[in-house]
Amino acid sequence: MASQILPSSHGELWSLKTKLEASGAMIIEAGEFNWDSSRYLGQGTNGTVYCMTWNRKDHGDVIQVAAKKTTKVDSNEIEVLMKLKHPNIIGYYGVVFKEPSVFIVMEYAPHGSLDTFLDDRHQAGNMLPLNQVLQWCTNLALAVKYLHDKDLVHRDIKASNCLICQDGELKLCDFNDARQLATTVSTEQRGSLPWMAPEVMSEKKFSKKSDIYSLAVVFWQILTCQVPYADRQTGVQIMWCVCTKNERPSIPQGCPDEFAALMSDGWKEKWSERPDISQILKRLSSVPT
Template sequence: MMAGNETTRYSYPGIPEIPQDDVEFGKEIGRGGTSYVFQGIWKTKDDFPVAIKHLHRNVQEIEFIALKMIKDDKENKHKIGKTFIAHILGLITKPPLTCIVLEYAENGSLLEYLSQKRKQQQPLEHDKFFTWTRQGALAMQYLHECKIIHRDIKSANFVITDKYNLKLCDFGISRITDQTITTTFAGSIPWMAPESHDEAFSLNTDIEVSPRSDIYSYGVVIWEMWTCRKPEVSMKVNGMYPIVEGTPPKLKDMLHSCWEVDRKKRPSIPDILQTMEDLSVTKGIEVKDFIEMPNDRKLPGNDDDAEYETLKYSDVAMQLRKFGDRLVDGEVEGIFGVWGIID
């Protein structure tokens, strides 16, 4: 329950509804294939700074389900990886808008941050490199434990908080399974694993993705942080981005393994974490979980007394399959196809 006699409203099970008039939209701070993102304030929560993600109609349901699974997760709620997922505060679902209200990351996206470094001709500081690669890997590990394949891991989908910690966001094209699945083409090509786009280019709309597809993409993000270069498909040689002079052999080997065409040969998240820890020791860098400890503040929209409706994994999977059926029947226009588990 909220203060006074006001009851928390849920337009989607488990995620509080925020009246549109309670927030104020500011400047646009980002856009992509599934949404526009605005800086804003939550006026009825002492002008709390927020990011407001205005969703395109065709991705609303899939993103809500992924966010709900994260928000409802009780078993792993104390795992540190969840700390590095951008926190959802609530939804705006009343016409004409459909928005997700998230905590605001003051220092923008990792893509923007690295772009500034590139313009200044400066490398990313080693303490940030090792801490951020760890934070990003822990966020991905948490998602995969929740059976969520992100499918759009890239520097633009990591944001940097006021304490210079990294958080993963944007689940608009995610999939919920821990297996290899068939789905349709979606994502950002310079970061995409070959299995995620090669088949699409050969006019086969069904592609195969798995948690190891995220590993390929994260290898590109690590390469971005090490080089401060922006990936372009034209840079690739035999499917791999160029390794700059001075790259430690252990890091070079790990990046090459992330970009293996055979996804079964790609490293696991624990493998990546161990490699980065070993490298930090050789560089004399103490890797911490945080650049700076986050503020110990309670985010608005997270009333401990609120009763959240919990969906089991099987219920969520059924919702997704029904959503896929609606797409095939022409009820929803979008980029998603029918789910299918493959060996």
């Protein structure tokens, strides 16, 4: 994988463009976008995301897209996105160069991020029906299975990296930290603490089973519409309760036993005892509704 490039001049932008073209990345002309109508969507990893109008000359149509604006591009993210095509992974279109920035152009999700949706439900006191919970958990599990079958790990699975698309399907996004696994584990600490597996917190060891841990925490979020460890004020407190006290989010009364066991198994302390993604999908399909 190429190292991170900081395009701060015309020469560096040209060099980055040349490297991406050589890797087969689609370079989209800046003139195909209506820049004046761009709308802020939120902050992503290493960039700000906007809704943009794209006049696709090759297709003869106009569509809405999400574009992540950045001046710091790790070509790994683009190389990973180029490999991915799955109904539950946010679609990737290409790259736009508009000095001094680079825009990664992706599928637009009109219903926004899962974390915002769940927070609104929590504030209103409305839990999701179980069939909706299981549908979205299955959407994410299918996305993770697709990645794991390619020996890719996401390394930052959380509700804010899940988007609700036009058809109501949930899709996984933000592959800035995704990596190909040549071996079982890597030794970089990546991710966000409330969703981070204990072995990543304490030993910086990451594997497919660490993705499983994070996925189980997101399952709990979808079920409860709450933020994990919201009562812990600092990252140190989260690490202490997860690694030292072996605490996990509290599973609410009324949760089906099969789903409660699935979450509990997914966030077991020993990564080797967690189910793999195929087992998770099988067990999700057996939860009674």
